[in-house]
Amino acid sequence: MSTIHVHDKVFEPYLSEGEIGNKIQGMADRINKDYAGMRPLFIAILNGSFMFASDLFKAISVEAEICFIKLASYKGTKSSGHVITAIGLDIDLIGRHVVILEDIVDTGKTLSEFLPQLEHQQPASLRIAALLHKPEATVYPIAVDYLGFAVPNKFLLGYGLDYDGLGRNIPSIYKLIE
Numbered sequence: 001m002s003t004i005h006v007h008d009k010v011f012e013p014y015l016s017e018g019e020i021g022n023k024i025q026g027m028a029d030r031i032n033k034d035y036a037g038m039r040p041l042f043i044a045i046l047n048g049s050f051m052f053a054s055d056l057f058k059a060i061s062v063e064a065e066i067c068f069i070k071l072a073s074y075k076g077t078k079s080s081g082h083v084i085t086a087i088g089l090d091i092d093l094i095g096r097h098v099v100i101l102e103d104i105v106d107t108g109k110t111l112s113e114f115l116p117q118l119e120h121q122q123p124a125s126l127r128i129a130a131l132l133h134k135p136e137a138t139v140y141p142i143a144v145d146y147l148g149f150a151v152p153n154k155f156l157l158g159y160g161l162d163y164d165g166l167g168r169n170i171p172s173i174y175k176l177i178e
Contacts, residue, residue: 004157004174006167011157011174015149020131020159020173021055023148027129028059030146031099039063040097042129043089043118045110046070047168048103051160052131052148056101066101067091071110093121099146103160104132108140115142132156132173154178 003012031040039062044053046068057066069089098118105111111128118126129146136153157163158170167174 003177004167004170006157006163009155009163010177011167012177013172014151014156014175015159015173017159017171020148024052024055024131025059027146027148028056028061031056031129032061035062035064035097035099037062038097039065040099041091041093042066042099042101044068044101045103045114048160048162049101049131051168052103053101056129065091069114071114089118093118093123096123097125098123098127100126100128102128102130104134104151104156105130105142105144106134106137108138108142111142112140131159 003010005011042053042057042060042064044050044066047070050068053066053068057064067089100111100115100118102111105128115126127145128142130144131148132151133144133147133149134153135150152175155163155176156173157167157176158173160168161173162168
């Protein structure tokens, strides 16, 4: 893997497709064990989590459902500070075991605003699976129950993560060269 250019920025390799796949399989193994016989509902947060959600869901062997919701807080390489809900949740959560699928937990603002909406619907349990978490960037503490990688507070691209709309289709993860 070598550096790549997206818009006006240069990115260097950070996590390979193989490393990501191995970590996701480990997460799926834990989820399969924890949810045996429970039929969990996975809620994938778009746009960024689509690749993670797809690969994780393919590795889930327990009977499960998945749905999608769109929440956004990024503009360019910085969080806008405002969470925008574009596509709503249309499934009843009462008594359901719910697992939120998130590509990256950065400041925690998006989930800190979304989780109370879900808790209000009285799920039996509510957990978070995130491929990436930036502990140094966390402003709103969020407990990530199933975590792929703790990463530095750098701008990342690829595997669903974008820079102004581009780069989501890259199968590995790159970090911004500053």
